[in-house]
Amino acid sequence: MAEMVFEFEVNGKIEQLTAEPGKTLLYILRQNLGLTGTKDGCSSGDCGACVVLLDGKPVNSCMVLGPQADGSSVLTIEGIAKDGQLHPVQRLFGETWAFQCGFCTPGMLISCYALLESNDNPTRDDILTAIAGNFCRCTGYQAVVTAVQQAAAEMRAANGGAGND
Ligand code: FES
Ligand code: FES
Secondary structure, eight states: OOOEEEEEEETTEEEEEEEOTTOBHHHIIIIISOOTTSOOSOSSSSSOTTEEEETTEEEEGGGOBHHHHTTOEEEOGGGSOBTTBOOHHHHHHHHTTOOSSOSSHHHHHHHHHHHHHHOSSOOHHHHHHHTTTOOOSSSOSHHHHHHHHHHHHHHHHHTTSOSOO
């Protein structure tokens, strides 16, 4: 199949590359750009290991073809740390043991990051809804809820205590 040229922004950097039009965003990220933090758990839209933000919305990147992402902005797990500092929810996943093998963790973190971008004080149900498409076979979900709620509290405090609790 003939290759086509793609251009999109990934983690704030404009990337140009050639790939077959049938190649998924997941494999463009992993193979063309070397961003292997985004995982392939099922290749069929079921597990959430491959979640990235596409124009600010969480998507299963195994279900997005390159042409659908062309011209878009993509955020992967490699892009959520800032100035050498882990995002609070990344750090708190570690501190609260919200992972074991870590295979689901990049996708889980992107879903949690997206939630925190839109909701600075998520309830347990908000968090469980946000990660409903992220399957973890190791840890369970309670530590994830704890990590997200602690991250939200930290972020509210850093923003001057805004919030509704
Ligand atoms: S690898 Fe994409 S949802 Fe499982
Ligand atoms: S930590 Fe192993 S699958 Fe979630």
